[in-house]
Amino acid sequence: MDNSILRRRRHELIVGAVLLVAVALLPLPIKDVYTQNLIIITLLFAGLAQAWNILGGYCGQISLGHALYFGMGSYVSTLLYVQAGLPPSVGIFFGGAIGGLAALLVGWPCFRLSGHYYAIATVVVGEIGYLLFLNWDYVGGATGVYIPIAKPSLLNLQFGKDKLPYHFLVLAFAAATWLAAWLIEGSRWGYSWRAVKDDVVAARSLGVNIFSSKMAAAAISGFFTGLGGAIYGLYVGYIDPDSVMAGHFSILIALPAVLGGVGTLWGPILGAALLIPLKELSSSFLGGSGRGVDLMLYGAMIVIVALARPQGLVSLFGRRRDGSA
Amino acid sequence: MALLEIDGVSKSFGGVAANVGISFEVAQGEILGLIGPNGAGKTSLFNSISGEVTPDSGEIRLEGKRISGLGPVACAERGIARTFQVVRSFESMTVLENVMVGAFARTAHARTAMRKAMDTLEFCGLAERADRPAWSLSPPEKRRLEMARALATDPKIILLDEMLTGLTPTEAQAGVELVREVCRRGITIIMVEHVMEVVLPLVSRAVVLNLGRVLTIGLPSEIVKNPDVIRAYLGDRYAAA
Amino acid sequence: MTLETVMQVALGGLLMGLIYALVAAGLSLIFGLMDVVNFAHGEMMMLAMYAVFVIWSMTGLDPLLQLPIVAAVLFGLGVAVYRGMIGRALSVQFNRGMVQIFVTFGLAIFIRGAAQFVWGGEFRAVTNTWLSDRSLNMGGVYLPLPQLAASLVCLAAFAGLLAISRTEFGKALEATREDREAVALLGIDRDHIFAMGWGLGAGAVGIAGVMLAGFYYVGPNVGASFALIAYVTVALGGFGSMTGALVAGVLIGEIEAITAAVLEPSLKQIGVFAVYLAVLLFRPRGLFGKL
Numbered sequence: 001m002d003n004s005i006l007r008r009r010r011h012e013l014i015v016g017a018v019l020l021v022a023v024a025l026l027p028l029p030i031k032d033v034y035t036q037n038l039i040i041i042t043l044l045f046a047g048l049a050q051a052w053n054i055l056g057g058y059c060g061q062i063s064l065g066h067a068l069y070f071g072m073g074s075y076v077s078t079l080l081y082v083q084a085g086l087p088p089s090v091g092i093f094f095g096g097a098i099g100g101l102a103a104l105l106v107g108w109p110c111f112r113l114s115g116h117y118y119a120i121a122t123v124v125v126g127e128i129g130y131l132l133f134l135n136w137d138y139v140g141g142a143t144g145v146y147i148p149i150a151k152p153s154l155l156n157l158q159f160g161k162d163k164l165p166y167h168f169l170v171l172a173f174a175a176a177t178w179l180a181a182w183l184i185e186g187s188r189w190g191y192s193w194r195a196v197k198d199d200v201v202a203a204r205s206l207g208v209n210i211f212s213s214k215m216a217a218a219a220i221s222g223f224f225t226g227l228g229g230a231i232y233g234l235y236v237g238y239i240d241p242d243s244v245m246a247g248h249f250s251i252l253i254a255l256p257a258v259l260g261g262v263g264t265l266w267g268p269i270l271g272a273a274l275l276i277p278l279k280e281l282s283s284s285f286l287g288g289s290g291r292g293v294d295l296m297l298y299g300a301m302i303v304i305v306a307l308a309r310p311q312g313l314v315s316l317f318g319r320r321r322d323g324s325a
Numbered sequence: 326m327a328l329l330e331i332d333g334v335s336k337s338f339g340g341v342a343a344n345v346g347i348s349f350e351v352a353q354g355e356i357l358g359l360i361g362p363n364g365a366g367k368t369s370l371f372n373s374i375s376g377e378v379t380p381d382s383g384e385i386r387l388e389g390k391r392i393s394g395l396g397p398v399a400c401a402e403r404g405i406a407r408t409f410q411v412v413r414s415f416e417s418m419t420v421l422e423n424v425m426v427g428a429f430a431r432t433a434h435a436r437t438a439m440r441k442a443m444d445t446l447e448f449c450g451l452a453e454r455a456d457r458p459a460w461s462l463s464p465p466e467k468r469r470l471e472m473a474r475a476l477a478t479d480p481k482i483i484l485l486d487e488m489l490t491g492l493t494p495t496e497a498q499a500g501v502e503l504v505r506e507v508c509r510r511g512i513t514i515i516m517v518e519h520v521m522e523v524v525l526p527l528v529s530r531a532v533v534l535n536l537g538r539v540l541t542i543g544l545p546s547e548i549v550k551n552p553d554v555i556r557a558y559l560g561d562r563y564a565a566a
Numbered sequence: 567m568t569l570e571t572v573m574q575v576a577l578g579g580l581l582m583g584l585i586y587a588l589v590a591a592g593l594s595l596i597f598g599l600m601d602v603v604n605f606a607h608g609e610m611m612m613l614a615m616y617a618v619f620v621i622w623s624m625t626g627l628d629p630l631l632q633l634p635i636v637a638a639v640l641f642g643l644g645v646a647v648y649r650g651m652i653g654r655a656l657s658v659q660f661n662r663g664m665v666q667i668f669v670t671f672g673l674a675i676f677i678r679g680a681a682q683f684v685w686g687g688e689f690r691a692v693t694n695t696w697l698s699d700r701s702l703n704m705g706g707v708y709l710p711l712p713q714l715a716a717s718l719v720c721l722a723a724f725a726g727l728l729a730i731s732r733t734e735f736g737k738a739l740e741a742t743r744e745d746r747e748a749v750a751l752l753g754i755d756r757d758h759i760f761a762m763g764w765g766l767g768a769g770a771v772g773i774a775g776v777m778l779a780g781f782y783y784v785g786p787n788v789g790a791s792f793a794l795i796a797y798v799t800v801a802l803g804g805f806g807s808m809t810g811a812l813v814a815g816v817l818i819g820e821i822e823a824i825t826a827a828v829l830e831p832s833l834k835q836i837g838v839f840a841v842y843l844a845v846l847l848f849r850p851r852g853l854f855g856k857l
Contacts, residue, residue, distance in 0.1 A: 001439065001440060001443065003421060003439075003443075003455055003456055004419065004421075004455075004456035005419070005421060005422065005439070005456075006439075060664075062663075062664060062667055064667075064671070109846055109847050110846065112850065113846075113850055115663040115664075115667070116597075116601075116602075116603040116663070116666075116667060117801070117805070117850070119603070119667050120603065120797045120801065121801075121846060123794070123797065124794065124797060124798060124839060124842055125843075127794055127835075127839070128836075128839045128843075131833075131835060131836065131839075135832065135833060186435050187435055188429045188432075188433050188434075188435065188438070191422065191425055191426050191429055191438075192426070192429065194415065194417060194418060194422075194426075195415050195418075195426045197417070198415040198416055198417050198418065199413045199414075199415060199416075201377070201397075201409075201413060202409065202413035202414075202415065203415075203426065204396075204397040204398050204401070205375060205377075205397050205401060205406070205407055205409075205475075206401055206406075206426055206427045206430055206474065206475070206478055207398055207401030207402050207430035207478060208398065208426065208429075208430075209398045247790065251671075251675065258668055262661070262664065291682050291683070291686070291687055292678075292679040292680065292681070292682030292683035292684075292687075292786070293679065293683055294679065295675050295676070295678055295679025295680075295682065296675075296676050296679035296680055296683060297679070298672070298675050298676075298679070299672045299673060299674070299675035299676025299677070299678075299679055300672070300676055301672070302668050302669075302671065302672030302675065303651060303668075303669055303672035303673055303676065306655070306664075306665045306668040306669045306672060307651065307654050307655060307658070307665070307669060310658055310661050310664070310665045311661070
């Protein structure tokens with residue numbers, strides 16, 4: 001059996017594999033720490049944006065409070081290490097699990113809300129989480145938690161000054177989220193969500209019931225977001241509510257997907273590749289007075305892309321799946 | 326036992342009675358026509374059968390079990406499929422993908438759904454269009470797509486809402502053939518049409534609705550000669566003729 | 567706990583609640599009219615507050631006198647936002663719901679960044695106005711005049727919105743809300759109505775902002791925290807319902823005041839959010855809303 005769908009899917013896998021190898025080899029010629037860091041952060045956000053995309057883009061539930069799962073993932077993994085000595089190589093998956101669980105808990109009452117109501121609910125829930133962690137002494141409150149520097153080891157996922165292992169870790173993370181999105185796109189869920197977005201009445205007449213699949217999307221999205229949060233905590237060595245749970249972080253997670261193209265496979269990656277270097281470069285150039293300029297930049301970009309090219313920038317490259325340009 | 330029983334179904338919308346006390350049965354494997362002038366309540370009844378709408382009173386039973394009030398998804402699961410009067414294709418998808426959505430009603434595996442969808446497209450004569458975007462199809466092709474998509478759900482009953490309306494004679498003939506093929510596959514069909522010449526040769530029985538009520542039920546040959554039916558369609562002037 | 571304390575808390579909550587009600591009313595108006603949640607609502611209010619600050623620091627003009635000026639500016643801003651962006655967002659072919667959310671959200675971020683850029687991140691305050699540091703003593707209960715004035719003005723503005731709804735224009739607004747498609751047939755220019763709706767919504771939140779500047783700090787993040795309360799208020803009251811905005815606003819104000827008194831001030835939002843979650847679970851369409 002062969003048709004355009006199968007051909008496209010094969011094509012995507014090949015491109016994905018080539019990209020994976022290329023990015024894996026990328027740090028070899030690069031020796032300066034700044035660029036290495038930039039690549040790592042970009043990859044992390046590519047993965048986070050793709051995780052968001054699974055729920056927000058494919059499934060169509062726009063979450064503006066995803067930082068909650070990111071934050072909970074980092075806190076759980078970090079605290080398990082700091083308080084209970086659980087090695088981070090295991091702990092990060094606990095972080096992911098908590099992220100997934102939290103997403104399920106939020107999703108269950110909220111999914112029956114339509115578009116804007118849902119978005120607002122996620123903002124409020126995210127804010128609640130932020131305030132809770134800010135005022136909770138056990139998790140360090142506003143002071144946050146430091147990850148003690150240990151001897152470099154794979155178990156502890158600490159590597160001293162060497163950034164290369166983190167590069168591979170984050171690349172694996174990004175690749176995993178991409179693969180999850182690829183699998184979902186070709187699955188019954190992917191088709192169901194697209195059908196509902198196109199014409200909910202027709203979809204229902206064909207037996208498409210999406211509540212349970214929305215929950216699955218939330219769990220997967222939350223899991224990867226939490227996982228990313230845990231990895232981020234390890235990499236940066238310090239977490240606090242303002243850096244991992246605040247509202248602006250929710251925006252940062254969703255932004256690459258919106259820019260690149262929600263509901264597309266490459267959109268989040270393209271978006272991250274454009275946005276993160278832009279953000280880092282602008283804050284280096286503009287330094288202290290750059291406060292606010294990055295926000296103005298994001299804001300303007302969101303509005304322009306949303307109005308001029310709502311399918312995202314990825315639509316500039318090649319035809320849309322259905323043959324239209 | 327009849328496959329589908331409509332039992333005293335009534336439905337009003339904002340004070341307007343769309344269906345009043347509709348009762349009839351549909352036997353397994355038959356092609357039943359649901360006809361009547363505009364505004365007779367045909368699509369409204371379809372909506373009750375397919376679960377879009379819940380009747381105000383009365384019941385609809387499939388294989389003896391109540392399906393009225395369960396909603397469209399549950400009805401689809403139990404084997405009711407339908408097409409819509411104004412075609413509702415998934416415009417962002419290809420023809421094949423559209424039908425796959427239907428096929429996914431019975432399987433969770435993408436490959437199986439794909440194969441099923443391809444087979445259904447072949448059956449409906451749309452196999453060559455499989456990779457085309459749905460919006461690029463001609464209107465009669467879009468109707469076939471609706472049919473194919475509904476068939477992919479492996480239904481027990483398929484409700485066709487004016488599938489043959491507005492087609493050229495050639496297209497209509499092809500459509501009639503397709504309906505006969507579907508029937509030959511053992512699927513029960515209820516067709517809403519208001520163009521009598523097309524539907525009466527095709528159906529085994531017909532239910533005539535007028536002003537929300539059942540006017541008469543019978544064989545096509547009887548319906549055509551029924552003065553009440555003629556009056557309902559054409560008005561009193563022609564009844565005497 | 568004395569009677570005075572209880573009254574103090576209750577009245578304090580009422581005063582803030584009326585301000586919340588006006589902010590929510592603006593949001594609800596826009597939503598009821600065209601199904602768009604203005605995620606930049608809080609930031610618009612913040613701009614009004616900065617406008618007051620700037621005018622005051624340059625000319626010493628009291629916020630009360632600035633009211634008509636700033637309200638008009640915000641009205642104009644609302645119309646401009648509609649004409650420049652929202653109108654376009656409404657006619658997008660692809661992903662319309664998402665586009666609406668992100669356009670106003672992007673605007674909010676932009677405005678917040680711009681405020682930070684122009685005025686920096688520190689808080690400003692408007693001081694030494696006619697009303698500041700003065701309060702009314704009603705038998706042991708102190709009502710600070712800025713808050714009292716704010717709540718009265720907001721109540722008046724709310725009444726104003728209701729009065730408008732009874733005029734020809736208001737009827738046109740209501741008609742457009744009921745059936746967007748049909749009004750075109752009646753010769754009502756939908757686009758114009760929408761623009762006016764945005765103007766009114768922004769003007770309302772501008773009035774709230776002006777009065778708020780009389781006693782609240784002015785900073786780039788103020789908009790966000792008030793916006794949050796506004797969303798919760800509108801969700802509680804019901805999207806699209808003016809009555810709902812009023813009732814919910816007062817309720818939220820009271821809940822906040824009580825939580826601050828019973829727990830501690832920094833946790834006052836918890837009570838509000840708890841109410842929101844309860845509404846979400848048990849009555850998603852809010853007290854007076856039609857989902």
